[in-house]
Amino acid sequence: MVLQSTKPLILLSALFASFWGSAYAAIGAPSCVTFQSANGTFPIVSQKRASPVFISPDDWPGVQRAAGDFVADVERVTGIRPTLTNLTLSSNSSSIPKNSLPVFVGTLGKSALIDSIVNSTGLDVSGVRGQWEAFVSKEVQNPVPGVDRGYVIVGADKRGTIYALYEHSEQFGVSPWYWWADVPTTKHAELFVTSDGCAHGTPTVKYRGIFLNDEQPALQNWAMVKFTNGTGSPQLNSPFNHNFYTSLFELLLRMRANYLWPAMWGSAFGVDDPLNQFFADRYGIVMGTSHQEPMMRSTPNEFSLFGKGAWDYVNNKDNIYNFWLDGARRAQPFESVFTLGMRGFGDLPLSETTDISLLESVIDDQTAILNTAYGSSAKAEEIPQIWTLYQEVEGYYDDGMRVPDYVTLLWADDLLGNVRRYPVISERNRTGGAGVYYHLDLVGSARSFKWITTSQIEKIYEQMSLAVDRVATRLWILNVGDLKPYERETEFFLTLGWDASRWNPDNLDTFVSGWAQREFDLKPQQANLVVDIVGNLTRFNARRKPELWNSTVYSLINYREAERWLQEWDTLEKASTSIYSILPASTQPAFFQLVHHPVSASANLARLLVTVGRNNLRSSQAFLSTNDLADQAEELFEHDWDFENQYHTMLDGNMMDQTHVGYYYWQQPMTNSMSAINRVQKRKQALAGFMRISLEGTQGAWPGDNPFQCALGYNCPPPTLTLDSFSVFPNRFIDVGAGGPAAFTFTVSSNASWLQISPASGSISPDNAEQRVFFNVKDWSALNGGMNIAQITFTGTSKGQPAMSVSVFFDAAKMTPAADFHGFIEGDGVVSIEAAHATRNSTANGIAWTNLPRYGKTLSGVTPWPRTDEAFQVGAGPTLEYDFYNFHSIGESGNITVTTLLTPSNNANGADRPLTIAIGLDSQNPVVQQPMPDAAPGKQAAAWDGVDGFAHTAIIPLATNFSGVSPGKHTLKIMMTEPAVVVQKIVIDLGGLRTSYLGPPESLHV
Template identity: 60%
Template structure:
């Protein structure tokens, strides 16, 4: 897409100091006067605003917002005048209008010989600058000129945002940044045509939250006559303004229990007046709400074109006629009732007949208009893509909308032969989803770098005619929605080196935050969405993160607690007027996510500890119950904020899913309890080493395979275990307290503490960290015996009880001192394997200008890497072993079964075969000089469907990862692992080399030690 030369933003987008700028836009606002500025407000006086009465109504309406925005920032209200002369001007004015529509603007252009060639005829473009002698008696003016209606509107809101008014001033209660003085640079601002022609969002799955909220705030509590919908023009007017402030232009309205064109006769009119292009979703042809309107007017007939085409044809014709006068993109094609595949007989000839009939309707509705010039789109959603790939003919002027898998992974892009269609292509993306295999709609879970990575592919594959994103209830997806539209407006601004700065800039604008505060907020939100993307909140359960291996669950909670604490600290430091916005946009999502994770992990610990006969299981049961109730308290806190402005918007149930559909209310994770006063027959003390589900003394099914008469536990340690130690939990087995000590039979064993007291009520367990002084240990295997001793505090114990109340549990420590040659540099085996974050490479080799490049913050634990630019080498792929490569040096001491082999697991993002079946996604991998192995890791699926491995609550999409496993020969010693590009869209996150003892975990082992 062409850009105006003076719109090159690059470095100007990202630097905020003491002012607020439009994110991603060229800066032209100042807050102090200079010889090169024009005064908007100074000395308590505002420049008057002139607009022509013959300009678009939407532009005139936006001009009123403009005047109000200046007042919000400065406290001074400008005079806004409909005028085509200079009679009302007493000081240099701001003149706003649309080229070729506004008499006032055309007069100014003529009087000043202003060069408007850079925007003339350009879609949604604008320019602004100071001009001399624009009107008789007016020495100068600042003119804001749009090439068309939305060009003028975007120019207005661009300036408002730079003045200090967030697009979310109403929708998230962001206060305007205050300035007494307001100026614009005389050279002004400008922007050319956007990257994506139509950019918008889709309200979907709007019950219970959005619909209940709108019913209370915009309706008479009964809703529309036919549908009961609360989504009337008052609701949508607030939406339209937000859409335009975000530089979007296209809306799919709420569809369940709603009908945009039926619910309120002003809905269509106001959308067009504001300047928003209306469409309908992938399953609602010809602007008719389906199934809602069909259920009302279909007279009980089947939604099946094979047997009921006459009625459906008339139904569609009425929809086209209703939308005729308004700017519309018509959805063509058809799905079955309830957004399901069509019934038997929904084959290619029938679909081609449907599209042909729909185009005849458009021809009849717009007499004298070439049907190929009427905007139309066909969404290749789910099985519909299969019809297209099977050969269905689609008119060349119809925009093809490619879709993701409902989980943020775009299924297919245009291939080169499809990139020259006159109708172009677009993308339907999801931040919210209801359907198999699990709904997700409660809270944000889509990292911006993931959106960037996927949508940058859309840009490169020229899928830039229409972008639409499913935002569910919109809140709490504010930031994600803005980035999607911002990137679609101007993709040239964002790249791999600066995309992570968007959140930082957003934080500065929303909260007038300092650079340091904004960086902290950015870290919080980036880690929050990363966590929720790793495992959607609706998919969280009590064992998702390992409770016993790699300290995974406790580390997850520690990270979330750190985020929550930071959010609390910032919230408390903010002025009262900024706290409501911070609550909605940062504090609540972070706190609610931490609470949910803590509740699930504590429930897992409760069940685990109960199986280990640990009295603390009761403590965790209490904690789970408290956290479960606090979840509602957080919801209620959201609903009562600002006197209930956002009541109901957190109504969404999110705890207790049993299948794909939402539960009807939240239900607490299952917990269990030990009897309060029952003695433990194995004694007062429980000893639980790290990395086991078992517990000693006594019998436990996990103590050994036999489950009884098991040997005492053993723990192992080597110098390259990441944490440098192992822990052993000393825990109460019942209601009786005891004292404990720990000793070792060698001096090289270290302990974090040597003893203490256990009180089952206030201090039910202690965690002892066991280490090794490696300077005292020879190379190879050394063993020590550690003794945990307990003495019960019950002085009245019987003789039988004394046998169980004075306990000794020996634990064997195996210390394996491994030594790396001094000349080796790289990752070292520890704890039975080697874990490598893909960004930490030893060498990175480019081929034909393509390099493995970091995607900052993209990944489960660190960042991802991908070949960049993806369209380098003309978008071609490479044969095995010839493409750009990246290398990792590692040293192993062991192999699996000591047979000389290791297993390499490459964690890659679950991108599908988006380049067509003849270009399956893949990379090559090898160790040392062994022949590299090509890995085409995304299984074949019939077009329009997903492979079996994608589905389910532990499938590719749910886990947000694909583990690609390969075996290699790697005898003990130094080696190099190498990954080569084959296809361009692979994203590698981390690599795990199993030398025999890698344990199960969700995120994989922590990154290994580097020497």
């Protein structure tokens, strides 16, 4: 069977004439809202009259505040604001208008009003009572005396009620990003809920939150404008005051988050504004501090301000102990999760000589601090605590360090979205459970990435659904840097943590389509186009972070890779523009910042870097077009600023001032700087004459000398173009260009009638300095089997100069497979196969290789599913088979190399179970491979590291050699041995593989 594939690019024809749709239900949730009256509905607003909303005065302040948002949201949708009134049992129903249909909101066990209604109506709340953050809503009869019908919104606890209110608001059509991303609300005159209402049980993940890390320059500059008068906090000049944070708290609650690590590099949450912690608790946000900030203190800033001595627990224990004790006492009145342990000052590792016993004593002292700070109100084991196994700290764990069972083990990714470790079976029964610290943004080695969205929802799902499978669900924290521009991916991460059961590999597209309908009021057809736009935007940027792009990452000469890359961006930008241009003016700002800016700005950067690369190449080839490319590069470089400026002037903010062009080392550049471009003297003729030609597939240029023409670099023979009958590209090209200021005409002729030339002549001048000529075989059936050779002659004529002539050989290889063969065919000396396109897919113990649409660098990824802990002996597990046909081997030796391109997954099943996979060919013994090499505790393998390591290239190229391979039909086998391996592509080198970033395009299939 062939695994389901995905569309690699969008089609503009997907835009339909009928454009506007209605508001969309909460993403991934059953609908309980409608905009038309029908049987089984309850009015919120009908006939210009709003149902009054009642809440008990004894309910949580955060619930009362959220109820205010609820009535404001109703007004955003309908233009009519319901009344919001405190209703006590003593006041009975006298304050309820006669003949009204009221809405009652409250928390079980906290709201006397709700408890009374539940008791009097017999409303079944057994499914939510005592549950964490659960809720139910429903129409009830005779809720209070004198009222025939009412709609009741009931939370099991404070946040349960808050989430219930925001669930309704989102289904009304109010985006969580209505303020943060300027998303307009679709208007409706009528607004109803279904009588059965909405309900949700305990979330998948208990604590779900974000980390505002790496918040300079964008977020800090923007917040300084929005939330201060230009002056920040007295101690640190931080703009992150309670006005900023309460806006953020509301956003988090609307996305069903409940947890926050605050901004910390230039800030201190508990010091910058004394109201910050108070309002977090009041809103219902659980506060924590990052992996390197113990005991609710912002380190290093708070220690620099208030600490004494050095950050050295051996020689300065008492002062650090008291510093932590003050932090615990400050946080004690509020809902918090305490970070334990100790790292070096400023998110650095402690000394390599650090003794584990010292770190264990730190944990012991921190436990004592909690007991002191909380006294009789709570025991240490009752206070939520985490120990983050980040980088070298994971090494401490691997070396035997342990913390109390009630402490949550927070596993981390490798900073680029690949989780380093999940709990193994023996670790899944800890009372403190486990969680994951994940990154969308990074300041750190080998290269910071902060500018634009680069994370695939499909990748986030694959990694975090493994966390669900491995019971790492106590706490999830997402590093979002400046928060924007990661809005969509942040919401998906939190949505998955809210209810992972709703999502599977086949319905991830519905998250983006639902998001597009909610944010931009699109109909499903247009929302599906946005799915393609977003899917390809994140795919292109996840292949390699834009901060790591350069002028030669995508090959300028092989497989037309750089050209195809730019064509992909062109198609993507046209699709985005097609929607942006027809949106109402009120919706365009939201679409611009959430979709169109990242598409257009990324596309422009791609064009800039490829243009610089071509400029450098043409300079080495003595083409006059070098100067045109230099001009284009400078224009594209300045255009980068235009996108940033448009964002700021459209949205009145500074959220896009992150530098991103011209990295010199891991840290952000201080300004954007363009890569070096070259120029040639426009009035000087090249030494070899006025005409230059360059063949596809080489950096060489003729006539004259060039190191890429032959080994000597001079006195080289005429060049040769090759094409075979199963080449992915059906033609080859040669570029003709000016070698100086002289204009000339040229003709192209051949001694073979079977060779088609287009165009066969042309004119070159300083204003038209370069032209491409294509060559293809008119009719392969007319050629003899094997090699057919033609000679091509370029003749150039320029006024006042001797004519020039350059010869090129063209080799056309006609190859014929067996008549009954079906599968992939060798072309250009390789067979390239997308992993999803298996000939056969076998199942073992209910596990089969399953396609993850859109995942990875080219098309998709395949992985064994469901992901259990089961492993298989070689050949006993699920197997993918790929039939292919070869005509050659490397050097005709019978040797071939199979490179399996895998996602850079870590050995996350534990040290004794590294990820492995078996590669087999025909009846030869399969070869078991371990894609990610072993590493020292807390370290990564050398192959993972660096700007060209596995993580930053987003792939592990796993090479397997086979010998004794004769021409003909063969079957390649990919065999599961361990779970969680993801295969993206297979490339079989038969002697013709060329260097490229993505590998050859997929081979022809017959």
